[in-house]
Amino acid sequence: MNQHEKLNYVEFGANDLEATKAFFESAFGWQFVDYGPEYCAFSDQGLDGGFFKPDVCSQTQTGGALLVFYSADIQLTLDKVTKQGGKIIKPIYEFPGGRRFHFLEPSGNEFAVWSE
Numbered sequence: 001m002n003q004h005e006k007l008n009y010v011e012f013g014a015n016d017l018e019a020t021k022a023f024f025e026s027a028f029g030w031q032f033v034d035y036g037p038e039y040c041a042f043s044d045q046g047l048d049g050g051f052f053k054p055d056v057c058s059q060t061q062t063g064g065a066l067l068v069f070y071s072a073d074i075q076l077t078l079d080k081v082t083k084q085g086g087k088i089i090k091p092i093y094e095f096p097g098g099r100r101f102h103f104l105e106p107s108g109n110e111f112a113v114w115s116e
Contacts, residue, residue, distance in 0.1 A: 010047055010067065012109050013054035019085070019106035020051055027084040057108040067111055074099055074115035081113070
């Protein structure tokens, strides 16, 4: 249900849409709807969104927003991410409130995973 003035949708650049889709399908079970050769959408992942084909991608070192997944088993999730081609850029580390790691998906977008 759409809520007034609440985050509703997120879009990411992905210069290799097919590799990005394959990664999220295999690692996290996402499903996509294609809207032409340069856009695909996902839903039911906590926040709906999509990937579009740009020249750059989103990383925190260049000021990009960081979206963070929650995992009940952070090591299992890390293993799935690496098995599906994700690149770990910050291995599991402790922070106030839990543990987390950061990774790049095949198009180079940075995400993180945290666990209690």
